[in-house]
Amino acid sequence: MSPPPRVLVLSGGLIHLANQLAVVLERPELRGGAAEISVLLTGAITWDPLRLAEQHRAIERWLEQLRQLDSQRLASVQLIRKPETLEPGTFDLACLNNQWQQVQRDPCEQLEIPTWLICGDGLGLYYRCARELKAIPPSLLNLPIREPGRRVHTALVGAQPCWHRPHGPIDPVPLGTRARLFEALVASFSEACKPFVEDCLAATRPDRALWLCSLPNLAHQFPGTRLPPELLGAWIDQLPGFDPSLDRLLLIEHPKAPTAGSLGSEPPPGVVAVLRSAVPVEVLVRALERAAPGRRLVVAGLTSALYGVRSLSGAEVVWLGLRPLWTHNPRYRRHPLEFLHRLVRVRRMAWLTRRLVTPC
Incomplete structure (x- = not known):
C-alpha cells in the first residue's frame, strides 16, 4: 500500500x-x-x-x-x-x-x-x-x-x-x-471582531450606509510617513453617494502601516475613526454584515482586499481614484513608471472584481 x-x-x-x-x-x-x-x-x-x-x-x-x-x-x-x-x-x-x-x-x-x-x-x-x-x-x-x-x-x-x-x-x-472554509475562519475570529463591529455601529446612523475604507500601504512614500489629509479628502470627494454631513467613514489601517498610523492627528471631515486590527479586512466585513443584516455596506480601497471582500460577501466595493495619488505624491512624478505599475495593477484588480457576478 x-x-x-x-x-x-x-x-x-x-x-x-x-x-x-x-x-x-x-x-x-x-x-x-x-x-x-x-x-x-x-x-x-x-x-x-x-x-x-x-x-x-x-x-x-x-x-x-x-x-x-x-x-x-x-x-x-x-x-x-x-x-x-x-x-x-x-x-x-x-x-x-x-x-x-x-x-x-x-x-x-x-x-x-x-x-x-x-x-x-x-x-x-x-x-x-x-x-x-x-x-x-x-x-x-x-x-x-x-x-x-x-x-x-x-x-x-x-x-x-x-x-x-x-x-x-x-x-x-x-x-x-472555499466559502465554507472562510465562514469557519470568520467564526474563529468572533471575539476579536466584536470591538470593531461595536465601533462601526456606534459611529454611524442606523438609517445610513456603513462606509469603510481599507487604507493602502503608501504612508512610507510621503514626507513624515503620513498620508496627507488633502489626499484622503480627494478620495472622500470621489465616493459615490457619500455625504459628509450624514455619513461617517471608518478607516482600516493596512497591516504594514507605520506603528504611529498612516494619518496625522486631524483627519478630514466625515472620517469618524481610524481602526487597526490584526483581523483580515474580509473577515471584519463579514462580521459586520452579520451584525447588521440588510444594511448597505460599502468598502473603498486600492488593494486586493476589495477583490476578497467582493468574492466573499455582498458588500459593495469602490476603487479609490488614482488621479489624487498622482497629484499629491511627488514621488510618482520623479518615478512615473512606478505610478504606471500601480495604475495597471489596480485596473487589473478592478477588472477581475467586476467579473465576479455574484459573491461566492
Missing part, C-alpha cells in the same frame, strides 16, 4: 490560505482525506516574532473550527512552526501563492518538491512576476516560466486578462469549499 501524498502549503496569510486549502482539498489526486497537509507561513510576517505567533494562534483556532466541521478530511492538516525540521524528499506537492516569490521558492527547491500548484495572492490574484509592466510582454506572447524538472499547475477563478496571465491551462477553484 502506497503512503498518502504529502502536501506543503506555503502561504502569506489567512485569506491566501483559505483559497489554497480549498484548492488542495478538492484536487482529484488528493480528494478523500488521505493526503497529509502541512502549512508553512512565509513572507514579511515571519520577520516579526510577535505577529508570527499571533498568526499561528489564529490558524490553530481556525483549524480547530474546521476539524469540528469535517474531522475526516482535516484531521491531517498541521501547522509547521519550525521549517528547519523539514527534510528533502518528504513532500510530493507544494501549493504556492506566487511562483516568483523567493521566500516561497526557496523551501520548495531545498525540499526538492517535484510538483508545484500556483494559486495566486489573496483569493487567487495571479502575478506572473513582481512588476505589473514586466508581466505584459511574456503574457501577451503566452510564454511559460521555465521550471526544468518540475510539473507546474495553476488554479484561479475564471479567465485572466491577456496582459497578465499564466501560461497553459487554468484549473478551477472550488468556490463552495
Whole structure:
C-alpha cells in the first residue's frame, strides 16, 4: 500500500490560505482525506516574532473550527512552526501563492518538491512576476516560466486578462469549499471582531450606509510617513453617494502601516475613526454584515482586499481614484513608471472584481 501524498502549503496569510486549502482539498489526486497537509507561513510576517505567533494562534483556532466541521478530511492538516525540521524528499506537492516569490521558492527547491500548484495572492490574484509592466510582454506572447524538472499547475477563478496571465491551462477553484472554509475562519475570529463591529455601529446612523475604507500601504512614500489629509479628502470627494454631513467613514489601517498610523492627528471631515486590527479586512466585513443584516455596506480601497471582500460577501466595493495619488505624491512624478505599475495593477484588480457576478 502506497503512503498518502504529502502536501506543503506555503502561504502569506489567512485569506491566501483559505483559497489554497480549498484548492488542495478538492484536487482529484488528493480528494478523500488521505493526503497529509502541512502549512508553512512565509513572507514579511515571519520577520516579526510577535505577529508570527499571533498568526499561528489564529490558524490553530481556525483549524480547530474546521476539524469540528469535517474531522475526516482535516484531521491531517498541521501547522509547521519550525521549517528547519523539514527534510528533502518528504513532500510530493507544494501549493504556492506566487511562483516568483523567493521566500516561497526557496523551501520548495531545498525540499526538492517535484510538483508545484500556483494559486495566486489573496483569493487567487495571479502575478506572473513582481512588476505589473514586466508581466505584459511574456503574457501577451503566452510564454511559460521555465521550471526544468518540475510539473507546474495553476488554479484561479475564471479567465485572466491577456496582459497578465499564466501560461497553459487554468484549473478551477472550488468556490463552495472555499466559502465554507472562510465562514469557519470568520467564526474563529468572533471575539476579536466584536470591538470593531461595536465601533462601526456606534459611529454611524442606523438609517445610513456603513462606509469603510481599507487604507493602502503608501504612508512610507510621503514626507513624515503620513498620508496627507488633502489626499484622503480627494478620495472622500470621489465616493459615490457619500455625504459628509450624514455619513461617517471608518478607516482600516493596512497591516504594514507605520506603528504611529498612516494619518496625522486631524483627519478630514466625515472620517469618524481610524481602526487597526490584526483581523483580515474580509473577515471584519463579514462580521459586520452579520451584525447588521440588510444594511448597505460599502468598502473603498486600492488593494486586493476589495477583490476578497467582493468574492466573499455582498458588500459593495469602490476603487479609490488614482488621479489624487498622482497629484499629491511627488514621488510618482520623479518615478512615473512606478505610478504606471500601480495604475495597471489596480485596473487589473478592478477588472477581475467586476467579473465576479455574484459573491461566492
